[in-house]
Amino acid sequence: MKFAIYTIAGLLLIALTGIQSGILSGEQPSDIGVTNGRLKVPSVTRNSVSSQAKLDPAHPQLEYAAIAPLNIKNGDAMASLESLANILQEMPGVTLVEHQPNYLYAQAQTRWLKFVDDLEFWVNAEDGVIEVRSASRLGREDFGVNRERIEAIRSAYQESQIFK
Secondary structure, X not given: OHHXXXXXXXXXXXXXXXXXXOOOOOOOOOOOOOEOOEOOOOOOOEOEEEOOHHHOOOOOXXXXXXXXXXXXXXXXXXXHHHXXXXXXXXXXXXXXXXXXXXXXEEEEXXXXXXXXXXXXXXXXXXXXXXXXXXXXXXXXXXXXXHHHHHHHHHHHHHHOHHHO
């Protein structure tokens, strides 16, 4: 009986150590960024959202993945993106990885299990909006986490100084 308890405790310790070391973080996708005026296509499973989902009307997760882009305030894309970058840098668990004049890439990591989601924001000057994409690296279901995160970012962005 003692052996079984020690074995289970040891396995739990190994699992927790693996989780904390980032075993569940997944690999950064090699195809993120903007290609031909588009962010990466949403996943075929329920673990991503994109303001460009509507560009693929036959996409199997179109309804789940579709989310509105962010508005550019007063036609000032640079100030709008800078405001967004500041919001991302203040969010717990979010790391701003890439900051270009018209594109932001960030990674959001969960506290306990260390899952990583990829967040992208691109100034679509033609449509006058900031396109958004948030996707889990692992798993087939995100339980609405990516949508909730983007909506929290939207709320903070709309309350930022640029909109006042």
